[in-house]
Amino acid sequence: MQDDVKTFQDKMVDVLNYGSLNLAMGLGYRAGLFDVMDAMARPCTVDEIGTAAKLNSRYVREWLGVMVCGKIVDLVRGEDGEPRFFLPKTHGDVLARRAGSGNLGVYTQEIPLLTACAMEPVFKGFQTGDGIPYGQYPAFHDFMAQLGDAKHRRVLVDTFLPSVDDGRLVQDLHRGIDVCDLGCAQGVATLLMAQAFPASRFTGIDISAEALETARADACEKGLTNVGFEQRDAAGLSHPNDLSARFDYITAFDAIHDQTRPLEALRGIHEILKEDGAFSMIDIAAESDIDGNRDHPMGAFLYTVSLMHCMPVGLVDGGAGLGMMWGRQLAEGMLEQAGFERVSVMEIPDDPFNLHFFCRK
Ligand SMILES: C[S@@+](CC[C@H](N)C(=O)[O-])C[C@H]1O[C@@H](n2cnc3c(N)ncnc32)[C@H](O)[C@@H]1O
Numbered sequence: 368m369q370d371d372v373k374t375f376q377d378k379m380v381d382v383l384n385y386g387s388l389n390l391a392m393g394l395g396y397r398a399g400l401f402d403v404m405d406a407m408a409r410p411c412t413v414d415e416i417g418t419a420a421k422l423n424s425r426y427v428r429e430w431l432g433v434m435v436c437g438k439i440v441d442l443v444r445g446e447d448g449e450p451r452f453f454l455p456k457t458h459g460d461v462l463a464r465r466a467g468s469g470n471l472g473v474y475t476q477e478i479p480l481l482t483a484c485a486m487e488p489v490f491k492g493f494q495t496g497d498g499i500p501y502g503q504y505p506a507f508h509d510f511m512a513q514l515g516d517a518k519h520r521r522v523l524v525d526t527f528l529p530s531v532d533d534g535r536l537v538q539d540l541h542r543g544i545d546v547c548d549l550g551c552a553q554g555v556a557t558l559l560m561a562q563a564f565p566a567s568r569f570t571g572i573d574i575s576a577e578a579l580e581t582a583r584a585d586a587c588e589k590g591l592t593n594v595g596f597e598q599r600d601a602a603g604l605s606h607p608n609d610l611s612a613r614f615d616y617i618t619a620f621d622a623i624h625d626q627t628r629p630l631e632a633l634r635g636i637h638e639i640l641k642e643d644g645a646f647s648m649i650d651i652a653a654e655s656d657i658d659g660n661r662d663h664p665m666g667a668f669l670y671t672v673s674l675m676h677c678m679p680v681g682l683v684d685g686g687a688g689l690g691m692m693w694g695r696q697l698a699e700g701m702l703e704q705a706g707f708e709r710v711s712v713m714e715i716p717d718d719p720f721n722l723h724f725f726c727r728k
Contacts, residue, residue, distance in 0.1 A: 384437065391433040392475040396462070398422055400430065401472055405459030410443045410451035468521045473514065478668075480507045481675035489675055498627070498682030501575060507676065508552070508578070515555045518718075519620075523556055524563045526716050531647060531725065536616065540564040544615035547572060549601055549636060550622020554582025554594075560618075561586070561594035569594040570614070572601065602628035604635030613639050617646045621721070624650055624693050625677050627686025633705035640728045646707065648698070648724040649715070655694030665720075666692075695722060702726055 370378070395401060403420040404411070413431060417424035431452050434440035439462075441453045459465070462472035484504045492499065501508070529537050540546070543566035548557040551571030561569040571594065573579055579596045586594050604610060617636050626632045636646055651669065653660050660666045673691035682688035689697070695712060702710050707726035715723050 388433060388437040388439070389475050390479050391430055391437075392439065392462075392472065393477075393479040395430055395434070396472045396475050400427070401454060401459065401462040402464050404440070404452070404454035405456075405463040405465070407454075408456070410441075410445070410453040412449055412451055416452060468517065470517075473517075476510060478671060478675070480510055481672065485675055485679070489679060492679055492682075496682070498684065498686060498688065499676075499679035500683055501680055504676060504680075512553045512555060512581075515552070515620075519556045519559055522715070522717050523559055527649075527718075527723075528560070528563075530713075530716055531723075532645060536645065539615065540567050543567050545613060545641075546570070547610075547614040547617045547639065549573075549617055549619045549632070550625070551582065551596065552578045552622075554579070554585060554596060556618065556620050557582065557594060557596075558585055558589060558591065561591050562589065565593055567593065571596040572599050574598065574600050601626060601635045602631035604639055605631045605637075607638065610639040612641050615641055615644050617644070618649070619647070620649045621651070623648055623698075624689045624691055625680050627681055627683050627688075629681075629687055629689055630701055630704060633701055633707075637706040637728060642728060644728050646726040646728070648702070648726065649721050650693075650698060650724065651691050652714070652720060652722040653692045653694045655696040655698075657692075659694070660692060669720075698722075698724060 398420065400416070400420055400422070404416060407416070407419060411419075413424050413428045416431070417427040420427065431440060431442075435442045435452070439454070439458060441455060443451050443453060445451050454462070461469060464470065464472075466472070481504075484507050485499055488499045488503055491497070528540065531537070540560075541564060545568050546560065547570045548554070548560070549572050551557045551573050552575070554571045557569050557571035561567075571579070571582055573582075573596070576598050579598055582596045586596070617640055619636070623629050623632060640646060653663065653666075653669070660670075663669070670690075670692055678688050678690035681690065699710055699712065702724060707728070709727040711725045713723045713725060715721050
């Protein structure tokens with residue numbers, strides 16, 4: 368790859384423009400500006416948009432400047448000569464909250480949020496190699512829970528679980544089995560499963576007391592009696608313990624690569640599974656060798672999320688710091704080391720970003 372200087376200068380100009388655009392879009396998304404403009408569905412003045420969004424017009428005008436130059440919003444001039452701004456419907460289809468599962472606008476908040484949480488600690492990490500504790504990222508974790516809710520609601524019960532073990536898992540879930548959701552955070556997936564399969568019993572495990580408090584409150588609000596949450600370090604389950612051979616099925620949604628001792632955590636999962644029990648590890652679809660990720664359509668974005676969050680939280684206390692892009696080959700090797708001899712790796716319907724590592728004890 369040998370670009371001439373002009374080509375690379377052009378690319379750098381794109382980088383600076385798109386990076387700025389992402390930041391401004393994240394702010395506008397949070398402020399509801401895309402929804403307001405989408406609902407207006409016609410060219411409007413700055414004041415009309417500011418009033419409809421209940422926002423300060425001066426800020427809105429500057430933001431519209433970014434959106435027009437970034438070709439997100441069209442500018443037309445009325446007969447009175449005043450500029451009017453219009454969000455094309457095709458852009459609203461992707462940016463407004465009404466886009467539902469096709470909503471890409473929500474992701475514009477991710478890098479700005481991580482920057483606000485951890486810019487300085489990550490910068491220091493380059494010098495010290497130190498990790499960054501989860502507590503540094505409260506706003507980011509709330510945001511991820513909202514994203515998780517949308518994602519799991521769409522994919523988990525209707526698509527993912529019926530695909531596991533050729534439909535046999537769902538039959539067992541309807542009949543009534545013991546399920547553990549490891550690294551459950553605020554319990555979004557755990558609660559959806561508990562609601563969908565009332566005959567089964569669910570245990571969410573996480574190291575974060577705060578996240579579990581939210582999960583318990585949510586379970587209470589939903590009146591669910593077949594779910595409980597326990598604060599545990601997954602790595603501490605790797606030797607015989609009170610949960611040994613307790614579960615028929617265990618899930619870990621994006622919850623292994625962040626751990627400081629992932630191999631021990633996987634050994635812990637093996638320990639608490641019943642004989643012939645099944646484990647679904649859902650983790651990012653990537654290659655362990657950077658070279659294999661060159662053409663990943665969102666490789667730079669995902670490595671940045673990893674640099675700003677997944678890798679540093681995994682480095683705490685001298686942890687492994689695998690990072691989000693640890694990749695399929697390393698994951699398969701670790702599952703085998705943890706004692707899982709039968710591992711199948713599958714794509715997930717409707718979820719191009721993750722892989723399903725299905726393991727039998
Ligand atoms: C990226 S979140 C995954 C959230 C959730 N599974 C979902 O898909 O919405 C990773 C979770 O793993 C938890 N975690 C990290 N280290 C852990 C450990 N050693 N034992 C148990 N949970 C841990 C974190 O507290 C966090 O809630």
